[in-house]
Amino acid sequence: MVGPGRMNIADVARAAGVSQTTVSHTLSGKRPVAEATRQRILALIEELGFRPSEVARSLRTQRTNTIALIIPDIANPFYPELARGLQDVVDPSQMQVFICNTDGLAHSEADFLDLMAARGVDGMVTVSFHLKESDFDSVTKAGIALVRLGDYADEGTSDTVATAQQTGMAEATGYLVGRGRRRIAFIDAPHGLNGLGQRFDGYCDGLRAAGLPLRTDYVVETGYTRAGGRTGMATLLQVEPRPDAVLCANDLVAIGALDVLRDARIRVPEEMAVVGFDDIEAASMVSPALTTVRNRAYEMGRTAGQLLISRLVDAYDGPKRHIVLPTDLVSRESA
Amino acid sequence: MVGPGRMNIADVARAAGVSQTTVSHTLSGKRPVAEATRQRILALIEELGFRPSEVARSLRTQRTNTIALIIPDIANPFYPELARGLQDVVDPSQMQVFICNTDGLAHSEADFLDLMAARGVDGMVTVSFHLKESDFDSVTKAGIALVRLGDYADEGTSDTVATAQQTGMAEATGYLVGRGRRRIAFIDAPHGLNGLGQRFDGYCDGLRAAGLPLRTDYVVETGYTRAGGRTGMATLLQVEPRPDAVLCANDLVAIGALDVLRDARIRVPEEMAVVGFDDIEAASMVSPALTTVRNRAYEMGRTAGQLLISRLVDAYDGPKRHIVLPTDLVSRESA
DNA sequence: TTGAAAGCGCTAACAA
DNA sequence: TTGTTAGCGCTTTCAA
Numbered sequence: 001m002v003g004p005g006r007m008n009i010a011d012v013a014r015a016a017g018v019s020q021t022t023v024s025h026t027l028s029g030k031r032p033v034a035e036a037t038r039q040r041i042l043a044l045i046e047e048l049g050f051r052p053s054e055v056a057r058s059l060r061t062q063r064t065n066t067i068a069l070i071i072p073d074i075a076n077p078f079y080p081e082l083a084r085g086l087q088d089v090v091d092p093s094q095m096q097v098f099i100c101n102t103d104g105l106a107h108s109e110a111d112f113l114d115l116m117a118a119r120g121v122d123g124m125v126t127v128s129f130h131l132k133e134s135d136f137d138s139v140t141k142a143g144i145a146l147v148r149l150g151d152y153a154d155e156g157t158s159d160t161v162a163t164a165q166q167t168g169m170a171e172a173t174g175y176l177v178g179r180g181r182r183r184i185a186f187i188d189a190p191h192g193l194n195g196l197g198q199r200f201d202g203y204c205d206g207l208r209a210a211g212l213p214l215r216t217d218y219v220v221e222t223g224y225t226r227a228g229g230r231t232g233m234a235t236l237l238q239v240e241p242r243p244d245a246v247l248c249a250n251d252l253v254a255i256g257a258l259d260v261l262r263d264a265r266i267r268v269p270e271e272m273a274v275v276g277f278d279d280i281e282a283a284s285m286v287s288p289a290l291t292t293v294r295n296r297a298y299e300m301g302r303t304a305g306q307l308l309i310s311r312l313v314d315a316y317d318g319p320k321r322h323i324v325l326p327t328d329l330v331s332r333e334s335a
Numbered sequence: 336m337v338g339p340g341r342m343n344i345a346d347v348a349r350a351a352g353v354s355q356t357t358v359s360h361t362l363s364g365k366r367p368v369a370e371a372t373r374q375r376i377l378a379l380i381e382e383l384g385f386r387p388s389e390v391a392r393s394l395r396t397q398r399t400n401t402i403a404l405i406i407p408d409i410a411n412p413f414y415p416e417l418a419r420g421l422q423d424v425v426d427p428s429q430m431q432v433f434i435c436n437t438d439g440l441a442h443s444e445a446d447f448l449d450l451m452a453a454r455g456v457d458g459m460v461t462v463s464f465h466l467k468e469s470d471f472d473s474v475t476k477a478g479i480a481l482v483r484l485g486d487y488a489d490e491g492t493s494d495t496v497a498t499a500q501q502t503g504m505a506e507a508t509g510y511l512v513g514r515g516r517r518r519i520a521f522i523d524a525p526h527g528l529n530g531l532g533q534r535f536d537g538y539c540d541g542l543r544a545a546g547l548p549l550r551t552d553y554v555v556e557t558g559y560t561r562a563g564g565r566t567g568m569a570t571l572l573q574v575e576p577r578p579d580a581v582l583c584a585n586d587l588v589a590i591g592a593l594d595v596l597r598d599a600r601i602r603v604p605e606e607m608a609v610v611g612f613d614d615i616e617a618a619s620m621v622s623p624a625l626t627t628v629r630n631r632a633y634e635m636g637r638t639a640g641q642l643l644i645s646r647l648v649d650a651y652d653g654p655k656r657h658i659v660l661p662t663d664l665v666s667r668e669s670a
Numbered sequence: 671t672t673g674a675a676a677g678c679g680c681t682a683a684c685a686a
Numbered sequence: 687t688t689g690t691t692a693g694c695g696c697t698t699t700c701a702a
Contacts (some may be wrong), residue, residue, distance in 0.1 A: 006477055008695055019673045024697060031698095034671060049473060051453040055393045056695035059678050064390060066433075075419040075633075077412070077616065084410040087436060096433045096454065098401075101422060118386040119431065138384055142341055226620075255620050262622065281412065282617040285561075285590050287597065298410075343679055354689045359681060366682095369687060391679035394694050673702080678695105685690080 012050050016041045027052060058120060065095045067308060068116035070126040072104045076224075077252075077280040078297050079127075082149075085301025086125060093313050095122070106130035117142050123308040125149060125301075133157060145311040147304040151198050159307045160322045161300050165277075166202035168293040168327030169247065172275050173206020175329055176245045181273055185218040185243035187232035187253050199249055199277060218243055222253070229256020237264065244272060245335065251276035251283045254290055258334070273335035288333035296325055347385050351376045362387060393455060400430045402643060403451035405461040407439045411559075412587070412615040413632050414462075417484075420636025421460060428648050430457070441465035452477050458643040460484060460636075468492055480646040482639040486533050494642045495657045496635050500612075501537040503628040503662030504582065507610050508541020510664055511580045516608055520553040520578035522567035522588050534584055534612060553578055557588070564591020572599065579607060580670065586611035586618045589625055593669070608670035623668035631660055 013020045018037060025031045026041045033041070044050075058064040069086060071079045087097050098116065102108040109128045116124060117138065123145035136158065139146055146158040151165065176184050186203045200219075207214055220235045222228035229248060233256065236243055248254035254276030258268065266272050268288050276283055276292035283290040303323055310316040348355045353372060360366040361376045368376070379385075393399040404421060406414045422432050433451065437443040444463045451459060452473065458480035471493065474481055481493040486500065511519050521538045535554075542549055555570045557563035564583060568591065571578055583589035589611030593603065601607050603623050611618055611627035618625040638658055645651040 010695080020696080021673060021698080022671085025672090028697080032671070037671085051449060053394075053695055054454045055390060055399060056678090057697075058390045059388075059394050059680085060695080060697045062678070073419070074409070074422075075415045077415075080410045080412075080415045083434070084408070084436065087409075087434070094450075096435070096450075098431045099418070099422070099434050100431070101419065114386060115429075115431075119389045282620050285617050286620050287622045345679080355680080356682085356689060357687090360688090363681085367687070372687085388679055391694090392681075394679080394696085395681045397694070671702100674700090676697105676699085678697090680694090681692105683690105683692085686688085 006053070007048055007050050009050075009052060012041065012044055012048060015048070016044050062120075063122055064120045065093070066098060066119070066121045067095055067123045067125065068098045068100060068112070068119075068121045070100045070102060070109065070112045070116070070124060070128065072127060072129070073101050074099055075101075077282060078250075078278055078295070081281075081297035082301040085298040085303075086305045087301075089302050089305030090309060093309060095312075102128070104129050110135060113139055117144060122312050123147070125304045125308065145308050147307050149300060149304060156320065159311075159320050161303045161307070162322070162324050163295050163300070164324050164327050165198040165293075165295070166205065168295070168329070169199045169202025169277065170205040170209065171202075171327075171329055172247055172277075172293050173203055174209060175331075176247070176273055176275065176335060177206070177210040177212070179245075179273065179335070181245035182212065183218070183241060183243045183245070184212070185220070185236050185239075185246040187229060187236070187246060187248045187257060188219060188221045189224045189228070189249040189253070190221060203247055224250060224252060226252045226256035226259070229253035229258075230260050231256075233257035233260040237266075242272075245269075245275070246272065247275045247277075249277060251278045251280045251290060251292055254292065254334075255282065255286055258286060258288075258290070269333070269335050275335045279330050283330075284332065291332045291335035292330050293327045294330050295327060299325055341388070342383055342385055344385075344387060347376065347379055347383060350383070351379050397455075398457055399455045400428070401433060401454070401456045402430055402458045402460065403433045403435060403447070403454075403456045405435045405437060405444065405447045405451070405459060405463065407462060407464070408436050409434055410436075412617060413585075413613055413630070416616075416632035417636040420633040420638075421640040422636075424637050424640030425644060428644060430647075437463070439464050445470060448474055452479060457647050458482070460639045460643065480643050482642050484635060484639060491655065494646075494655050496638045496642070497657070497659050498630050498635070499659050499662050500533040500628075500630070501540065503630070503664070504534045504537025504612065505540040505544065506537075506662075506664055507582055507612075507628050508538055509544060510666075511582070511608055511610065511670060512541070512545040512547070514580075514608065514670070516580035517547065518553070518576060518578045518580070519547070520555070520571050520574075520581040522564060522571070522581060522583045522592060523554060523556045524559045524563070524584040524588070525556060538582055559585060559587060561587045561591035561594070564588035564593075565595050566591075568592035568595040572601075577607075580604075580610070581607065582610045582612075584612060586613045586615045586625060586627055589627065589669075590617065590621055593621060593623075593625070604668070604670050610670045614665050618665075619667065626667045626670035627665050628662045629665050630662060634660055 009020050013023045026033050100112040125147045127149045148160045151162045220232045222232040276290045279292045279294040283292050344355050348358045361368050435447040460482045462484045483495045486497045526532050552574050555567045557567040611625045614627045614629040618627050
């Protein structure tokens with residue numbers, strides 16, 4: 001009540017003339033408390049402004065009601081949506097979310113896994129480029145619920161949420177073919193990382209379905225960024241014959257590509273169709289508005305949260321679940 | 336080592352044939368440990384994969400090394416940048432950040448303050464619309480370091496970081512006047528909330544400095560969103576004589592305004608100049624690229640983090656600091 | 671309907 | 687250089 005630290009349950013108990021046990025049960029409702037006592041304690045709690053320490057509670061119960069969201073970068077426009085989806089779903093259970101930015105670094109991804117386990121989070125949601133199945137062993141062994149996001153070959157050992165990226169990109173390719181495009185290029189992001197080849201594979205599928213050849217000079221590999229898109233498009237403009245359409249690894253890349261096309265006064269979509277991937281908020285803001293493959297970030301976050309909640313709150317203990325969210329083509333102006 | 340829970344410091348001590356104290360000091364370095372013992376313990380820790388429980392440590396030390404970032408909505412493009420700035424600064428001190436979305440609801444703002452205090456966070460960074468000075472009493476009384484973001488009249492009682500919004504908007508107004516605009520409108524967001532009138536005040540200042548009258552039919556009030564910008568601009572297009580420039584409460588609103596202008600085939604900036612506020616990432620992506628007043632989200636986050644670190648790590652205990660970040664006009668195509 | 675007491679896993683004062 | 691022990695603030699078993 002006074003003193004340096006906050007007031008604790010003992011202070012309340014003393015003031016109410018009962019034991020800590022009774023105060024605890026008044027708060028938790030896990031055992032009946034005489035109505036008069038209950039009211040007295042509640043009034044006192046209100047008056048004193050007492051809130052039990054979550055830290056102490058966590059130590060005792062071995063539950064922290066926290067979740068770690070381990071992602072490359074919250075400032076990348078895809079992830080805030082995802083984070084919000086997760087938070088909205090876990091919020092009613094009074095669970096708080098730690099957000100960890102790995103910047104896609106292998107070292108950092110592994111470190112956060114460790115750090116968050118040491119913090120005693122009840123669950124983790126991860127988007128990782130470098131971690132292998134076995135890197136999660138200590139996490140699952142510690143009883144931490146895990147949901148991995150993205151595409152993984154080794155689906156057996158944790159819940160996963162993925163997007164049908166390959167199908168989505170194949171559809172987008174087909175869409176361009178249907179619009180009469182034949183010289184379809186692809187601006188890709190670095191491969192060799194978890195699940196990132198899927199978009200490229202979808203592009204190949206789409207070409208194959210249309211009986212078009214895969215031209216290696218129509219495929220350029222850059223970064224995930226707008227700057228990458230600029231570089232990639234600049235490169236493609238050197239190729240003869242010039243492509244009449246380009247699929248991009250994500251929207252940021254596509255927006256970079258649009259920059260170059262605008263400067264070069266190449267009309268979109270007449271001379272060059274552009275298709276992105278993700279449907280970040282900015283996709284609808286640029287002009288021409290970006291035609292893109294919708295990758296439901298918010299839905300991914302929600303779904304991951306639901307998988308977590310089912311285990312942490314509803315005590316689901318069945319087999320691992322592997323959810324694949326559909327994409328859909330958002331047809332705007334750029335293609 | 337086995338059993339249901341994780342291994343603890345006692346397991347390590349037993350395996351090494353020393354006391355917990357020695358293990359603890361080997362980890363913390365707070366007291367010398369014989370080199371041979373130290374090596375043995377370190378090797379054992381490595382081998383067993385032991386990490387001390389942060390929860391137990393927090394209970395003992397009364398420090399959690401966590402910070403709460405309480406904001407309206409992480410999915411609003413201004414806040415991810417801010418969050419990242421904060422995280423980058425506190426990360427080296429091994430501090431983790433809880434992100435809380437209030438959606439600008441008074442109820443929710445107050446709840447998170449309470450909840451995060453109960454979680455024992457060492458610091459808080461808040462962006463609130465509704466909270467008054469006194470609402471933070473229990474937080475500061477609990478010894479939690481506090482940084483409030485935005486503009487406040489009651490600067491005395493916590494560290495604050497603000498943007499020179501009023502000046503920035505006045506400058507933007509002057510910029511338009513300098514370009515020959517005389518019929519300058521303003522699309523505003525709801526007032527009556529902390530600091531939100533500053534942008535409007537800056538607009539008034541700018542008009543006054545140029546000797547232009549404030550026309551009430553040139554000021555429309557909508558929401559903070561792109562949709563709000565659409566509504567606002569649609570309203571302004573009804574006014575006679577039609578404005579030749581419009582300042583917007585933020586970039587999202589400005590982008591909404593651009594939507595309407597594009598549909599109405601009104602040329603920007605020739606027939607109507609548009610200026611936003613914030614310089615979110617999308618501002619440079621739209622076309623015409625948005626001229627806007629830069630509100631350094633990342634810098635705000637960084638600065639807030641530095642203020643926190645100075646108190647939490649460097650034990651600064653001097654007077655409250657009130658930092659005002661300058662804005663600058665980012666001149667692009669829309670004005 | 672209530673209380674006493676143990677213990678979650680650490681850290682740090684005190685003792686040797 | 688190391689160990690013993692108390693205790694952070696709760697929850698929960700056991701007992702009454």
